[in-house]
Amino acid sequence: MSLPTLHPYHRPLGSTGLSISPLGLGTVKLGRDQGVKYPNGFTIPDDDEARLLLRQARELGINLIDTAPAYGRSEERLGPLLRGQRHDWVIVSKVGEEFDDGHSHFDFSAAHTRRSVERSLQRLETDCIDLVLVHSDGNDLRILQQEAVYETLARLKQEGKIRGFGLSGKTVEGGLQALQTGDCAMVTYNLDEQGERPVLDYAAEHGKAILVKKALASGHACLAPGVDPVRASFELLFAHPGVSSAIVGTINPVHLAHNVGVVAKILSQR
Template identity: 55%
Template structure:
């Protein structure tokens, strides 16, 4: 079995993450998701098996969010059965209503603090490793006018979180996030490179980069004679600033395949 030996530092936080992170939206939510194929939320034993597989393969990063339905709650319960030194990245700002199947956003300081308090409780942690602002696309307004990253910086000083950042949707937002925090989470793959400048800026500033939708949430076209996953991993991991690529799978076979191809890409 392939093993991800490499761990990448996040700015000056002391946090080191595996090149692949396990995204957990599918363990908590199956409504209003944008995957090409339907799926069933896995049972507890299936999640535990997946977590054990991830850890034994060198993955130490788990990505979650309040917007991922019951993901945080389930992780808080199930990680007690897979006791390892996990690095957990969660988010604040987007909230999911399981009844309506819709998200709403609130980036006021009061809401962000309440969200982080709730995440501490549901994840059953004394501090959160990483908290990212979960942007609705209005990155610059959220940062400049609502002061969301300033709230995270204050909570970092107070010992609530170890690293802060933002899951952005614009180049301006990514640049501002790198100025004011430790991490920018951006979309980047062979079919979308509009946030390349953010990745390059992270390399200059020694800040972290998380990659979301590296495989287009399963939508990247497959062409005969090509390996879409390998081609995208080769492309993404060629960027030295990339700290971790978040892969959202509940399929052990897919996880195994992703790990093998990430190891191959990293070895080049």
């Protein structure tokens, strides 16, 4: 009996013209094991393990991959790991946050934004990144209204270096503003936190893309005995028409297959 896959359930990434799987693979764990908020420690996979994980994800129908300069060596590892497969993947990266010597720092200037995207293109060995999100420090409105990052991303889109742009933010106000002129908002939405729901509502009404981060509450989701927290989490997410895809950062092949099976079952019943 063949395993369920997400191939039949690909959907539009807002109005970008891209088609994505309802689950995306987050890759912070391919590049960074410091300063990450997971309940259990983990070992960064070596290249062979990472290659197997990516192949498994692709076979299960996942075509969305999420990375960032702040994810340590994630981007520079993905470049060689995805060689010859670029057309199989929709790649999301970020700008604004850098992670060095165990600490994050932020730069939303025009010069840094452009430099960061050029560096990501080089590391990922591609001439175009599908989606670039502003990695917010929490001051969403200040970043969007007072920094040059968003207009710089709009220019890079016109130049063909990126296909779409948006904000990975932390506030409703930021998400709503980001969607007015951008293509996508990445929001936190899970069993514990649903405060950003108005951003999902706006996206559904205006044909914009929503990517959900912390969909499983970074592995912290706990419910009553006998209730599968993964199923309950994805039921919540995919009940909302605004959700394009949920980014889940697992490096465990069993968890990955389980997540895909649960999502495929939920979507097959819609």
